[in-house]
Amino acid sequence: MRGLRLEIDLDKIGDNARELVRRTSQRHISVTAVTKAFLGCPEIARVICSAGVVSLGDSRIENLERMRSARIEAPLLLLRSPMPSQIDRIVRADAMSVNTEIDVLSALASAARSSGRVHDVLIMVELGDLREGVMPDQLHDTVRHVLGLSALRFRGVGANLACRNGIEPSEENMAELSAMVASVETTFGIAVEIVSGGNSANLDWALSSSDPGRINNLRIGESVLLGREPLHRRPIEGLHPDAFTLVGEVIESKRKPTKPWGRTGQNSFGETPRTDDRGVIWQTILAIGRQDTDTADLAAPEGVEILAASSDHLIAETADRMSCGDEIRFEPGYSALLRSMTSPFVTQHCVGSGTLQIGAPRRACTLG
Ligand SMILES: *Cc1c(COP(=O)(O)O)cnc(C)c1O
Numbered sequence: 001m002r003g004l005r006l007e008i009d010l011d012k013i014g015d016n017a018r019e020l021v022r023r024t025s026q027r028h029i030s031v032t033a034v035t036k037a038f039l040g041c042p043e044i045a046r047v048i049c050s051a052g053v054v055s056l057g058d059s060r061i062e063n064l065e066r067m068r069s070a071r072i073e074a075p076l077l078l079l080r081s082p083m084p085s086q087i088d089r090i091v092r093a094d095a096m097s098v099n100t101e102i103d104v105l106s107a108l109a110s111a112a113r114s115s116g117r118v119h120d121v122l123i124m125v126e127l128g129d130l131r132e133g134v135m136p137d138q139l140h141d142t143v144r145h146v147l148g149l150s151a152l153r154f155r156g157v158g159a160n161l162a163c164r165n166g167i168e169p170s171e172e173n174m175a176e177l178s179a180m181v182a183s184v185e186t187t188f189g190i191a192v193e194i195v196s197g198g199n200s201a202n203l204d205w206a207l208s209s210s211d212p213g214r215i216n217n218l219r220i221g222e223s224v225l226l227g228r229e230p231l232h233r234r235p236i237e238g239l240h241p242d243a244f245t246l247v248g249e250v251i252e253s254k255r256k257p258t259k260p261w262g263r264t265g266q267n268s269f270g271e272t273p274r275t276d277d278r279g280v281i282w283q284t285i286l287a288i289g290r291q292d293t294d295t296a297d298l299a300a301p302e303g304v305e306i307l308a309a310s311s312d313h314l315i316a317e318t319a320d321r322m323s324c325g326d327e328i329r330f331e332p333g334y335s336a337l338l339r340s341m342t343s344p345f346v347t348q349h350c351v352g353s354g355t356l357q358i359g360a361p362r363r364a365c366t367l368g
Pocket residue numbers: 034036059079080160198199200201219220221222223230
């Protein structure tokens with residue numbers, strides 16, 4: 001396999017998922033694996049399912065449908081409040097959805113009723129990061145609305161932190177969520193089955209808290225895929241940080257000065273780069289660009305330094321001249337991973353059997 005590609009090590013992803021399931025289960029917390037960074041690719045989803053997660057979550061209905069049509073049977077969760085234009089698809093996908101809006105809940109109920117189904121919902125509550133969620137004082141009214149709609153089944157509550165403002169999950173805000181759950185239970189005389197406390201940013205809290213309270217589920221994407229926690233982007237001990245590798249190809253390598261010459265205006269992205277004069281270097285160009293990935297979120301190997309990137313050219317300094325066709329392997333961060341999984345120009349190449357069997361033959365599956 002050659003050319004611009006994302007190598008995906010299924011064994012490492014499987015190990016990461018299994019290890020996170022093991023650690024969180026000791027706190028009686030289940031894992032919903034989040035599939036959006038890999039667009040619901042069925043090969044990856046299957047490996048993660050066999051690691052013991054309770055469900056798969058994605059923010060996009062297209063990805064959930066992709067997994068359903070690949071005959072993935074795991075329970076599915078739509079992680080983003082439904083688009084009104086997609087209500088029918090969401091009810092048909094046989095997925096639970098997260099919700100925050102009364103009108104959307106009513107529309108889900110009528111779509112479910114007319115197709116003879118019952119649609120499961122989680123209600124998201126705001127805990128301070130100011131992304132999605134009903135304000136805490138609106139939770140009871142929202143739950144009451146759901147309980148009044150027979151085509152909806154109230155399954156529990158959820159919260160999301162860190163994604164917008166970097167607000168950290170803490171003993172305080174998680175205890176606040178637990179208290180809200182208890183109050184819903186006493187007010188309505190029901191048991192709240194699922195309490196989904198957050199995303200990968202909750203792992204530090206979940207694994208170190210003296211009492212996780214009522215939180216019994218987390219929705220984990222980045223930590224399964226990249227083996228690190230997202231609040232400080234620290235590697236999680238015992239997990240693989242390198243399950244994904246972006247491999248690019250050299251198309252030019254020349255001795256060039258570091259200082260451009262001529263009059264300076266804006267570059268193709270509206271930036272006016274300032275370049276120090278560091279003398280003459282080996283300037284190597286790879287056929288990778290901003291159309292393929294987030295070039296600012298790639299970690300280069302030893303001896304390679306990324307200097308700049310335009311739509312289609314990644315400019316690096318290399319220790320020596322490289323030959324055209326030589327390959328350089330980069331480690332993508334979350335943003336680079338999202339973008340390269342979504343680019344039609346990047347081939348996805350799975351390696352590994354997806355099982356822990358040592359010495360098993362490594363199967364290659366080309367998806368792109
Ligand atoms: C993306 C997303 C997640 C997963 O986030 P990670 O940081 O990748 O673990 C969890 N919950 C919701 C609502 C999301 O949108």
